[in-house]
């Protein structure tokens with residue numbers, strides 16, 4: 460297994476040098492594939508070792524003939540808005556001061572829309588009125604996830620947050636100005652004297668960052684039209 464992984468790493472390094480740029484999505488894909496191969500060395504039916512095909516896109520059990528393909532777990536990530544503010548939350552495992560959009564794994568049998576409504580209700584006790592798909596992203600954590608990003612709005616007047624403390628450490632509504640200040644900030648967060656709430660946003664490569672920027676641009680457009 461070690462030789463196989465080493466070979467894959469060398470192939471990956473060559474590919475990156477040929478590309479001439481550190482493309483994060485390529486790195487994410489490579490990392491996810493290497494981890495998947497490392498975790499699928501044996502057939503779950505026969506217990507025999509599985510074999511990787513030349514392209515590294517699947518593994519086959521020579522005994523049971525079962526073909527194993529790499530899998531991804533769908534995760535919904537939602538930026539909730541009340542029309543004026545957006546809702547951001549943090550888990551205790553996040554770096555100090557970091558707030559992000561709400562995320563959660565889709566359950567078996569659930570549609571994306573159902574998963575968004577359930578996650579928002581479970582994590583902050585709010586009812587989604589309208590939701591809109593934005594974009595998606597492959598994310599290598601914790602194994603291999605397909606992040607499905609959406610914007611959601613809650614019913615007007617129904618904005619009282621009930622933080623589920625088993626899932627989140629905190630959640631709050633943030634104004635356009637507060638988010639703009641956090642987006643302008645470069646590097647790690649340093650609390651200012653007049654700031655009561657330590658607040659920073661996910662890095663640029665995370666789809667959460669893209670959702671927040673998109674919400675800001677839409678908000679700026681609607682303010683200009685008003």
Ligand SMILES: NC(=O)c1ccc[n+]([C@@H]2O[C@H](COP(=O)([O-])OP(=O)(O)OC[C@H]3O[C@@H](n4cnc5c(N)ncnc54)[C@H](O)[C@@H]3O)[C@@H](O)[C@H]2O)c1
Nearest residue numbers: 532534559562563564598600601606626661665666667668
């Ligand atoms: N790219 C981004 O912008 C971004 C932003 C926020 C979160 N995320 C990712 O979204 C994922 C989900 O976020 P969360 O932690 O809030 O979700 P969550 O609230 O659903 O909780 C995670 C828990 O779900 C369980 N779970 C259910 N199905 C699982 C599966 N297929 N694989 C692993 N665990 C599973 C585990 O017990 C795990 O501890 C995380 O991996 C996180 O890295 C990405």
